[in-house]
Amino acid sequence: xxxxxxxxxxxxxxxxxxxxxxxxxxxxxxxxxxxxxxxxxxxxxxxxxxxxxxxxxxxxxxxxxxxxxxxxxxxxxxxxxxxxxxxxxxxxxxxxxxxxxxxxxxxxxxxxxxxxxxxxxxxxxxxxxxxxxxxxxxxxxxxxxxxxxxxxxxxxxxxxxxxxxxxxxxxxxxxxxxxxxxxxxxxxxxxxxxxxxxxxxxxxxxxxxxxxxxxxxxxxxxxxxxxxxxxxxxxxxxxxxxxxxxxxxxxxxxxxxxxxxxxxxxxxxxxxxxxxxxxxxxxxxxxxxxxxxxxxxxxxxxxxxxxxxxxxxxxxxxxxxxxxxxxxxxxxxxxxxxxxxxxxxxxxxxxxxxxxxxxxxxxxxxxxxxxxxxxxxxxxxxxxxxxxxxxxxxxxxxxxxxxxxxxxxxxxxxxxxxxxxxxxxxxxxxxxxxxxxxxxxxxxxxxxxxxxxxxxxxxxxxxxxxxxxxxxxxxxxxxxxxxxxxxxxxxxxxxxxxxxxxxxxxxxxxxxxxxxxxxxxxxxxxxxxxxxxxxxxxxxxxxxxxxxxxxxxx
Numbered sequence: 166x167x168x169x170x171x172x173x174x175x176x177x178x179x180x181x182x183x184x185x186x187x188x189x190x191x192x193x194x195x196x197x198x199x200x201x202x203x204x205x206x207x208x209x210x211x212x213x214x215x216x217x218x219x220x221x222x223x224x225x226x227x228x229x230x231x232x233x234x235x236x237x238x239x240x241x242x243x244x245x246x247x248x249x250x251x252x253x254x255x256x257x258x259x260x261x262x263x264x265x266x267x268x269x270x271x272x273x274x275x276x277x278x279x280x281x282x283x284x285x286x287x288x289x290x291x292x293x294x295x296x297x298x299x300x301x302x303x304x305x306x307x308x309x310x311x312x313x314x315x316x317x318x319x320x321x322x323x324x325x326x327x328x329x330x331x332x333x334x335x336x337x338x339x340x341x342x343x344x345x346x347x348x349x350x351x352x353x354x355x356x357x358x359x360x361x362x363x364x365x366x367x368x369x370x371x372x373x374x375x376x377x378x379x380x381x382x383x384x385x386x387x388x389x390x391x392x393x394x395x396x397x398x399x400x401x402x403x404x405x406x407x408x409x410x411x412x413x414x415x416x417x418x419x420x421x422x423x424x425x426x427x428x429x430x431x432x433x434x435x436x437x438x439x440x441x442x443x444x445x446x447x448x449x450x451x452x453x454x455x456x457x458x459x460x461x462x463x464x465x466x467x468x469x470x471x472x473x474x475x476x477x478x479x480x481x482x483x484x485x486x487x488x489x490x491x492x493x494x495x496x497x498x499x500x501x502x503x504x505x506x507x508x509x510x511x512x513x514x515x516x517x518x519x520x521x522x523x524x525x526x527x528x529x530x531x532x533x534x535x536x537x538x539x540x541x542x543x544x545x546x547x548x549x550x551x552x553x554x555x556x557x558x559x560x561x562x563x564x565x566x567x568x569x570x571x572x573x574x575x576x577x578x579x580x581x582x583x584x585x586x587x588x589x590x591x592x593x594x595x596x597x598x599x600x601x602x603x604x605x606x607x608x609x610x611x612x613x614x615x616x617x618x619x620x621x622x623x624x625x626x627x628x629x630x631x632x633x634x635x636x637x638x639x640x641x642x643x644x645x646x647x648x649x650x651x652x653x654x655x656x657x658x659x660x661x662x663x664x665x666x667x668x669x670x671x672x673x674x675x676x677x678x679x680x681x682x683x684x685x686x687x688x689x690x691x692x693x694x695x696x697x698x699x700x701x702x703x704x705x706x707x708x709x710x711x712x713x714x715x716x717x718x719x
Contacts, residue, residue: 196428203424207416220405224398225373229362232275232375232391239269239277240379240389247381257281257379257386263288275393279379282356282387284346335366346388351376355388364395371395434458434465438472445476452480497537500530547601547677551684554598558713561593561602561636565625568606581617581640583610587627593634596713597685605681608674609638609706616642616704629712633687636708644693644701653691654679675706686711 246261262279270277270290279288339348346352354361355376362375374392378385437456444453455476458469507523507530514520562585569583576582587593595602613623621641628635645653654675675689682689687710696702 196425196432199428199431200421200424203420204417207413207420221398221402224401225364225395228373228393228395228398229375232362232373232393233360233377235273235275236277236375236377236389236391239266239391240377242269243279243379243389244381244386247386255381255384255386257287259287263292266290270391273393275391278344278390278392280346280352280356280388280390282385284356286344286346287387289344335364335371338365338367338372349374349376349390352388352390355390356385358385367394371399431465434461434469438469442472442476445479497534500534500537503530541673543677547680551598551601551681556596556598556685558594559597559599559602561595561627561634561710562587564599564603564606565627565636568603568610569625572610579619581614581619581621581623584622584624585627586624591627591629592712593627593629594713595634595685595687595710597710601681602685602710605678605708606636608678609708612674612706613638613640613642613704616640618642630709632712633709634712636710638706638708639694639703640705641703644704645691647693650691650693654689678708682708682710 242265243257243262246258246265247255248258249255257279266277266279266288267290277290278286281287341348346356349363351361351363351374355378358378360375360377362373365372365374372392373395374390376388376390379387379389434456441453441455453476455473456469457473458466459473460466504527507526511520511523514523565585569585572583610623617623617640624639626637626639679689687708689706689708692705692707694702694705
């Protein structure tokens with residue numbers, strides 16, 4: 166396997182899938198990304214600021230303009246010193262030209278040279294004539310102690326010049342022993358009567374030279390060449406770049422610190438939340454506490470609250486499953502024990518009457534177990550079904566009216582009758598599952614029917630309460646025992662009226678009803694009805710569901 170190919174993660178034995186090990190990442194961390202993006206933006210900005218060609222060009226243009234002005238003054242003065250020779254031809258006098266050129270160029274320290282029409286150099290401001298001998302001199306640069314930043318910049322600048330392609334380098338300035346006009350293109354142009362300039366490199370320092378004609382009465386007598394060291398331009402550019410680099414260094418430090426702080430406020434909490442979520446998946450027998458960042462009013466706080474709520478719901482679900490399993494085992498064990506005892510006693514029965522009674526007990530217990538298993542299976546599937554099914558607008562008035570019509574067609578003599586009270590002109594539409602809300606309604610009616618006296622009335626009332634719809638189911642029975650009002654929704658609660666056969670109900674009806682109602686975002690509660698004298702007049706079950714306003718009911 167090549168080094169660039171990451172190793173495959175070992176299959177996760179708990180889930181059967183292939184997962185990366187804890188702490189590994191397939192992509193750079195958030196901290197790295199934030200740091201790189203912020204630094205990239207800063208580097209792009211700094212790179213743009215360091216690209217100062219336009220600034221340099223402006224300084225060069227200004228320098229050329231100043232040299233041209235200076236040259237025009239000197240050329241005009243030299244033109245005035247022209248004299249006529251024996252043949253009447255006007256020409257520059259070399260001696261007067263040297264003296265005047267040196268004096269005029271001395272204040273500016275710029276080097277000035279004059280070339281005759283035949284191309285020979287007749288004067289140089291850097292030449293001195295003493296005792297008939299010509300002496301060349303030059304102005305030495307002043308050595309200035311450089312700072313560390315300037316030294317580093319100088320080395321980088323030298324490296325940059327060396328790696329530049331030949332096409333982008335300045336032409337090299339060559340100091341010839343015997344200088345002529347044709348050595349410099351700008352001088353050749355000036356002898357033709359036009360102004361010209363050139364930029365060359367002399368030992369790593371750019372130099373600017375300008376050339377213009379020396380004229381007398383518009384007649385070209387020669388060419389003046391002024392050359393100036395452009396190191397001041399490079400110094401200005403360098404100073405600007407150093408200032409930018411210094412500010413950039415401070416900005417870089419601030420950017421890194423702020424990036425690390427920003428990454429810490431994002432990446433560190435996310436990493437802690439991810440580690441806690443991983444612990445929830447892997448840890449056994451111990452409840453994991455998700456870090457609480459709910460005080461933060463941002464996405465991290467929202468994520469923390471969501472994970473904490475999700476984890477709490479998960480543990481509640483696990484506790485509910487454990488409790489449900491224990492309740493199921495307990496409820497099934499009772500009829501199994503009864504069947505086992507009846508089977509053991511069956512062999513010892515002395516007559517047919519005893520055997521028939523024992524067989525009836527066995528039949529009742531088997532029927533009870535069948536009912537329990539059926540209701541337990543329905544309760545087990547209910548939660549998944551509620552989450553997978555798509556809810557739709559449901560009209561509770563139509564749902565209750567349909568149940569009353571079906572019951573009216575099948576009611577037997579002596580059974581309680583159903584009545585509906587729902588003010589006209591009101592909407593009783595909720596969002597839910599029609600089949601499951603119908604199951605809740607049937608469970609409420611079945612519970613009320615169990616306790617209602619023969620020929621009694623079960624009154625169903627619908628009413629609006631703001632954004633809620635309330636459904637009340639009242640019976641005329643004995644009501645709930647005061648201590649059992651909160652227990653009637655517990656699983657396998659089987660307190661039945663006197664005279665009812667044992668095991669006829671599984672005790673899951675109201676528990677399932679509460680599960681369905683809460684899955685619809687509502688609530689269900691029980692209370693006793695009292696009459697004017699304060700006596701219990703029956704039981705009441707109240708279901709509250711959020712009203713739907715999205716569309717027409719089904």
